[in-house]
Every structure is written in C-alpha cells, then in structure tokens.
Amino acid sequence: MYFIEPHIHIASRTTDDIQAMARAGCVAVGEPAFWMGYDRSNVGGFYDYFRQLTEWEPKRTANYGIRHFAWMGLNAKEAENVPFAREVIALLPEFLDKPDVLGVGEIGLHKCTKNELATLRELIELALGRDELLLFHTPHLEHKLMGTRMILDLLRADSRVNRDRVWIDHCEEHTIRLVRDEGYWAGLTLYPTTKVTPERAVDMIEIYGPERLLVTSSADWGPSDPLAITAMMAVMRRRGHEESLIRRIVYENPLTFMRQCRRFDFTPPQ
C-alpha cells in the first residue's frame, strides 16, 4: 500500500532513510521548517535552510520517486527574540510563492511565553493574509495541554480562520478531543518516549474515527523512526481493521488536506 508521510524533517535524515521509505511505499512527504537542534546566529542561516527545503531536499527525495513538499515558518524555540523573528518572517513570502510549498508551518508554542505568542500572532497574520494552509506544533510534555489551549484560543478569536485548512499537530490523548471538537485537523506523532506509540495512535483512531486525522513520524535529528507509519499500519492490520481504513489514514487524509493548497499539483499513484 502507498502512503504519504505528511510531517518529516528530511534535512535531518540520511539518503538511506529516504530509500527505505520509498521501498516501504512512501510516495510523498511534507517537510515543515523547524528547529535544527541549535539556534541560528543570523537571518542568513534561515535563508539557507529555506533554500535547502525548497531546492536540495526535493532533489534528494525525487531520486527515489518521492515527491517533496515543504512548509515555511519559524519554530517556537527561535521565536523568543521578537525583532529577530520579524526579520525571519520577512523572508517567508519569497519561499511561500514557490510551487511545492504547502503553507505556513510548523509554527506554535514551546514554553508558552509572551514573546512566543507575539511572534506566533505575526506568523498567523502572514498566513491568513495570503490564504495559506497552517500547521501548528503544540508544545511537549507538561506544556502541551496549556499550549494547545492557547493556540485554539488564538484561532477562535479570528473570524478569518477556516478550520478545514488548519492542522494542529502532536495531539495526544488529552488534547485530541479539544482539537477535533472545534473542527481542526488533528495530527498524531509516532515518536518514541515523548509522544504516541503506534498502539496508542490506533487506540485514538478507534475512539475518535478517521475524520480530519493525520498520523506522522515527525522523524528528525532525535530518536525517531522514518518508517513509523508502517509500524502503525501493521498494528491496524493486527487488530483487524479494513485496508480501506488504513488507506484513508495514511494516504487519502494527507491528500485531502494537502489538496487544499492552491499550489499543490500532484498526481498520486493509485
């Protein structure tokens, strides 16, 4: 079965990983801009990273038949210095105009500070002003519930937000219902120790259903698994779920969400 990996940091993965994903049936990936493990010392560091995501990584995945889509944004860990963040945000429109860029992301909160929130507001403003898709990173561990609520409050207060076009990522048992009840797309992250296991992801699919649900590995430079989606597919099969439901989660749902981007032109294999 083909699958789409809607959230992976290819820039942090080896070419061997890309090859393994292709062999496992991956036909397209989404790569959000994120924190590369260190703070950039100047705005040029971001410029080069955005070029990497829109020029070099698409070539690397294309060698294995995987189509690459990127998201442009500024992560919450580097959002604390608001004037610096503003310089980075000024770079984004140039990259948002590129054909394989899906929208603004991943943006969000980390420690839920006032400055993070100020930067986040400017990023949302940019996205809504250009009618872009939005991808939100929700904080880790003990901050997740608070940060998810703050993001939902921010979006609820803006009448321009079309909830079908917003993906709130890294949901877990205590946040998925809040996100789905308000009509957003919810993302589950198959990440060892700090997020959800394949078994718990399948539990949430069973409890909440497949509507507006995306499952990703979010594989990056930390302990993570670029084939995590296939592990979840195996759990679904073991529990007796229909192939059509598995396909909906790993293929049709990502396509439905991504197709809302006006620049998205991808003919998926059947």
Next chain:
Amino acid sequence: MSTSSSASKMLDSEFLGMRCRLIDLAASLDRIDRSDGAPPADPRMAQIRRGLEILAGDAHDRATRVQLEFSLPCDSNPSPLTPRP
C-alpha cells in the same frame, strides 16, 4: 468505532506486554530506591504514584487521565476527557 476483537482476545494479545511494562516500572522504582539520596519528596515521585492510582482505577479513559496528571494546570473547560459512550 470499535475494534473487532473481543475483550478476552484483546487481553490475550496485550497480557505479556502489560506484564512486562509493569515489571519494568517496578524495577525502575526499585532502582530509584536503591540509589543514594533517593528523593522521596520530589514532586515527580508523587506524580508517578498518582499515575499508578489512575491505572488501578476503573475509569475508561485512563490514558487521558494520566496525561492530565502530567500536565501543567490550566482551566479545564471544556474538559479534555472523552465523554462516556
């Protein structure tokens, strides 16, 4: 949406994994006890204890409740708990 497996079939497939994770958890607690200057007053130990109480209870959404136990407090309206089916 419910799974096609019956509860006893589900228990068959979950039992050894649950047993293993329980022993793992017990061994982690023993390891902390054996180390010098173990921190009995550390609030994280109280969190772990409350987590174990949730597991021993009969709520149908224990995973969500454990998550809430490990979350910073914030106002809980609407509740993140799943409504009872």
